Amino acid sequence: MSAVPPRRPAAGPVPPAVQSTVRELVDVSPVLVELGERFAAAGFEAHLVGGSVRDALLAAGGDAPRPPGDLDVTTDARPEQVLDLLRGWASSTWNTGIAFGTVGAEVRGTRLEITTFRADRYDRISRDPEVAWGASLTDDLARRDFTVNAMAVSLGPDRTVTDPFGGLGDLLARRLRTPGTAADSFADDPLRMLRAVRFVAQLGLTPVEEVVEAMTAMSAELARITPERVQVELSKTLLQDAPRAALELFVDTGLADVVLPELPALRMEIDEHHQHKDVYGHSLTVLDRAIALEEADPDAESPDLVLRLAALLHDVGKPATRRHEPRGRVSFHHHEVVGAKLVRRRLQALRYSREITEDVARLTFLHLRFHGYGTGEWTDSAVRRYVTDAGDLLPRLHKLVRSDCTTRNKRRAAALSATYDSLERRIAELSAAEDLARVRPDLDGNAIMEILGIPPGREVGEAWRHLKDLRLERGPLDRDEAEAELRVWWASRT
Structure with a gap:
């Protein structure tokens, strides 16, 4: 078993303009502001992570801003402490992911997933981790799939952006890398290889050589992933505006041979x-x-x-x-x-x-x-x-x-x-x-049974199909024509 080790030096300071963009992302969501205040008052850290941060930083890089959907938050509070902090504030909570340190919540229509810092280990057989609590935000970010998703913004008053693996630089350069070695990352969770394919279509990123080599060498590992999860990633790729380059990567790396x-x-x-x-x-x-x-x-x-x-x-x-x-x-x-x-x-x-x-x-x-x-x-x-x-x-x-x-x-x-x-x-x-x-026959089943004097059964279906074929061949018939054709067909069978 292994954890993904951070192997890249901490990134340099995040530019003020970028800090401002991400700060606005938090500030436009009253729910996030209130969440940060509740956790800080209780002495806990809380950080927004994942796609919302990545997309806000893309906006800072010149792309059009993307409104956040569901929000992912990471914290040093343990799940039971998170539930206590949400009590009386969230309209509902759910703990289906609590074994993995995740508590779900909805607050005034905003859905949140709040996960305790983790430093997971994998058995390299399934894709389910052996959950281990992390000691720091950096530990938590090190286990994520790609550097562009390994950034966080504090929900505390300072709204600090944390980028220990150079995700911002990769994002602005349209580069796709992993926080640790690509081979270790994909061995831990092979589904990440399909996520790499999707990010080519969704974000216009280009995988670095190390990532492509690991995908090619490890494509057979996708057999460990359930068909349902594979299908979700394939569908997400196809639903992007321009999936062609992603599909070419999918084929060239051998992933398509498996999927x-x-x-x-x-x-x-x-x-x-x-x-x-x-x-x-x-x-x-x-x-x-x-x-x-x-x-x-x-x-x-x-x-x-x-x-x-x-x-x-x-x-x-x-x-x-x-x-x-x-x-x-x-x-x-x-x-x-x-x-x-x-x-x-x-x-x-x-x-x-x-x-x-x-x-x-x-x-x-x-x-x-x-x-x-x-x-x-x-x-x-x-x-x-x-x-x-x-x-x-x-x-x-x-x-x-x-x-x-x-x-x-x-x-x-x-x-x-x-x-x-x-x-x-x-x-x-x-x-x-x-x-x-x-297009339907000119006589329905009830009329067929009445005209022919037969009960419901196989013969009614045969008569219905004959009249439909006639309708397709000749167009609409009036009632008398349809009845005459039905009687001729019936007589031809006896």
Whole structure:
């Protein structure tokens, strides 16, 4: 077992402008001011730590200020003493993390996590530490994941910023380092490697060589982490404004081989149009384009995890379906079918919800359907089926299909865009006339049973599906036409 040893000299004085910025962060939160006063009156230290301090310092570096969310505080008070200090002031407290020295509280809508100074030790088997109380704030900061998160601001009257490992310099240089050795840090908690990936996307940081080398050498250690925690970090990365560089680090270090092996597998496959170096690069480009379309749509959910997962994974069926054709061509027939199965299996393994899993798999399955549209040869029936099969995923399918058209041939790109514009116009016209969003048979189950004189059961379902297929093929029927078609179908079965 080992603790992460501080190995870097204490940072120099924090500039006055930075001190002022962080002081304002505390002062704009009456809850933090009051918390500091309560702890100081009882003879205890209290320091704001974590993302709130980091983001305030980013503001001092020229970025737009970021309002704090939940607040993390560290203190030399023990958990039972923290609970005493919160009694009668906090509207609620919870102690689900008290075994790790953390007390949760809510004060006038502000959520706090207050943790006793720690100097944890790890068994290097799980990621759960053997909790050990720290003797000082520096001990506590030394155990944190990265130097940019190992800074604190006192909630006492002086509001002093403590930065023992040079986190401010790293933050302003957009550099990602660990307080101790990267190998020790990641051995203690392998999830930190995925956090490094996320911080590339979230904060625009670049890992130093030592961090990248440790991630590459220790990627297999991610197997110690539960799928649920891995999924949370992957999702947070994908939901950032520009996740591409982070995903490239994810793949290049071998972390993706453990978490999402279908993604690096795409690097070996050459796109059938030869417009990209490989399908992996194409998939990242599709993700970039999907994010741009999502953010440009005022009516769309943004960030949209389902769309981003589908954009990244829509071609994962290509490695298994690759075939060499005459004259040097390469085909990937039915890769959308194989891909949907692979997507479903991988997202289930990562413990994504059933709804997200099925939506991403469905988009993967449907993403090639448009290419059968040609230059508008689809019948109205085919358009209806496209809309019905997509269901409420249709707006996302529009964005995915448009993003997937990444040809560098400007004439071809313009033609594909115009063709999809044509399809969307036809969908709008049919929708206005027929309410395609709610395509259902012209007779419901009760009417079917009454007309045919049959009880509830399998035959009612078969009749309903027949009438729906008829509705998709011919459009709306009036009551008499629908009843006549139902009787003809029923007679053909007997």
